[in-house]
Amino acid sequence: MATPKRDTYTPQSLLEVAVAVFNERGYDGTSMEHLSRAAGISKSSIYHHVSGKEELLRRAVSRALDGLFAILDEEHARVGRASARLEYVTRRMVQVLTAELPYVTLLLRVRGNTGTERWALERRREFDHRVADVLAAAVAEGDVRSDVDGRLATRLVFGMINSLVEWYRPGGGAARDTEVADAVVSLVFDGLRAPGTT
Amino acid sequence: MATPKRDTYTPQSLLEVAVAVFNERGYDGTSMEHLSRAAGISKSSIYHHVSGKEELLRRAVSRALDGLFAILDEEHARVGRASARLEYVTRRMVQVLTAELPYVTLLLRVRGNTGTERWALERRREFDHRVADVLAAAVAEGDVRSDVDGRLATRLVFGMINSLVEWYRPGGGAARDTEVADAVVSLVFDGLRAPGTT
Numbered sequence: 001m002a003t004p005k006r007d008t009y010t011p012q013s014l015l016e017v018a019v020a021v022f023n024e025r026g027y028d029g030t031s032m033e034h035l036s037r038a039a040g041i042s043k044s045s046i047y048h049h050v051s052g053k054e055e056l057l058r059r060a061v062s063r064a065l066d067g068l069f070a071i072l073d074e075e076h077a078r079v080g081r082a083s084a085r086l087e088y089v090t091r092r093m094v095q096v097l098t099a100e101l102p103y104v105t106l107l108l109r110v111r112g113n114t115g116t117e118r119w120a121l122e123r124r125r126e127f128d129h130r131v132a133d134v135l136a137a138a139v140a141e142g143d144v145r146s147d148v149d150g151r152l153a154t155r156l157v158f159g160m161i162n163s164l165v166e167w168y169r170p171g172g173g174a175a176r177d178t179e180v181a182d183a184v185v186s187l188v189f190d191g192l193r194a195p196g197t198t
Numbered sequence: 199m200a201t202p203k204r205d206t207y208t209p210q211s212l213l214e215v216a217v218a219v220f221n222e223r224g225y226d227g228t229s230m231e232h233l234s235r236a237a238g239i240s241k242s243s244i245y246h247h248v249s250g251k252e253e254l255l256r257r258a259v260s261r262a263l264d265g266l267f268a269i270l271d272e273e274h275a276r277v278g279r280a281s282a283r284l285e286y287v288t289r290r291m292v293q294v295l296t297a298e299l300p301y302v303t304l305l306l307r308v309r310g311n312t313g314t315e316r317w318a319l320e321r322r323r324e325f326d327h328r329v330a331d332v333l334a335a336a337v338a339e340g341d342v343r344s345d346v347d348g349r350l351a352t353r354l355v356f357g358m359i360n361s362l363v364e365w366y367r368p369g370g371g372a373a374r375d376t377e378v379a380d381a382v383v384s385l386v387f388d389g390l391r392a393p394g395t396t
Contacts, residue, residue, distance in 0.1 A: 083391075159362070193388055
């Protein structure tokens with residue numbers, strides 16, 4: 001074991017370490033001992049900051065959830081034609097996923113074994129329903145196809161967006177991030193088919 | 199611990215138990231003791247069937263990979279216009295995922311810590327490249343849009359298809375399975391937008 005370092009952690013920097021360990025080992029597979037070793041400070045130093053690993057999980061998934069829910073309060077998500085709102089939300093979801101990658105990754109891997117995990121799953125479902133409502137409104141306005149069940153379409157679109165956590169890595173620069181967001185929006189709304197062909 | 203039952207396992211029925219445990223606990227988090235408890239037979243009985251948990255993993259992911267690669271040998275995946283081949287492969291991937299759900303779920307969760315896991319990741323990449331080649335051919339033939347990078351498009355399409363393992367549950371009947379496959383093919387090729395709108 002490395003020599004314990006002086007505890008210079010802030011709540012945020014300790015959270016970053018914890019999220020990295022949770023994503024590497026799984027939340028269930030992470031002990032306070034693992035967190036202590038990864039942070040290089042004693043368990044009691046960690047308890048000085050937080051009540052335990054569940055509080056770290058709650059803070060981490062809250063950061064992801066707050067980022068996602070904040071999208072729905074933005075003007076372009078609230079005002080205008082539903083299909084334009086859905087497109088806006090899709091693009092912003094990609095941006096939040098890439099900007100908050102470790103936090104969203106953790107959120108998407110939550111299983112539901114503890115109260116905090118079940119709460120996170122419940123909040124995720126609530127977000128999904130809010131987006132599904134926008135999709136349903138776009139169907140009602142005639143801009144989104146009605147031949148695919150809305151619940152199924154929402155799941156598949158979320159599946160495509162959320163798959164970014166499997167392969168997206170930051171550091172490609174703003175142009176790359178725009179390319180990724182543009183690609184998701186293009187495929188979600190218009191699919192692979194070349195315009196004008198059938 | 200339950201009374202050990204008589205070992206009436208076949209290689210296939212033991213594999214089914216092992217895959218369920220791997221998917222529940224993660225491959226890394228599963229010990230021979232966990233497998234023994236889940237199967238209700240002793241560890242030595244398990245060793246009578248297989249050399250260890252890595253052999254069970256190899257058999258399980260092989261089943262998923264064999265199912266996926268077999269698609270590429272089917273006539274409609276080999277002959278005809280690339281966009282039609284891509285559509286065929288997309289539909290058949292959904293069918294293999296839903297038919298072999300626990301095996302494909304395990305394959306998609308493989309991390310790469312052991313030789314077998316790294317081999318599985320390598321085979322997955324090979325399959326992805328084979329499908330990406332069909333997509334590139336469809337772009338060259340003018341049927342698939344060229345304004346989205348092919349590598350990015352392949353990842354996003356695989357993301358949508360693979361997300362089925364997160365929510366699809368068998369038992370909905372053949373009509374439901376057809377609905378899911380139709381929805382995936384529709385969204386992948388034509389997106390959410392209602393035909394005739396922009």
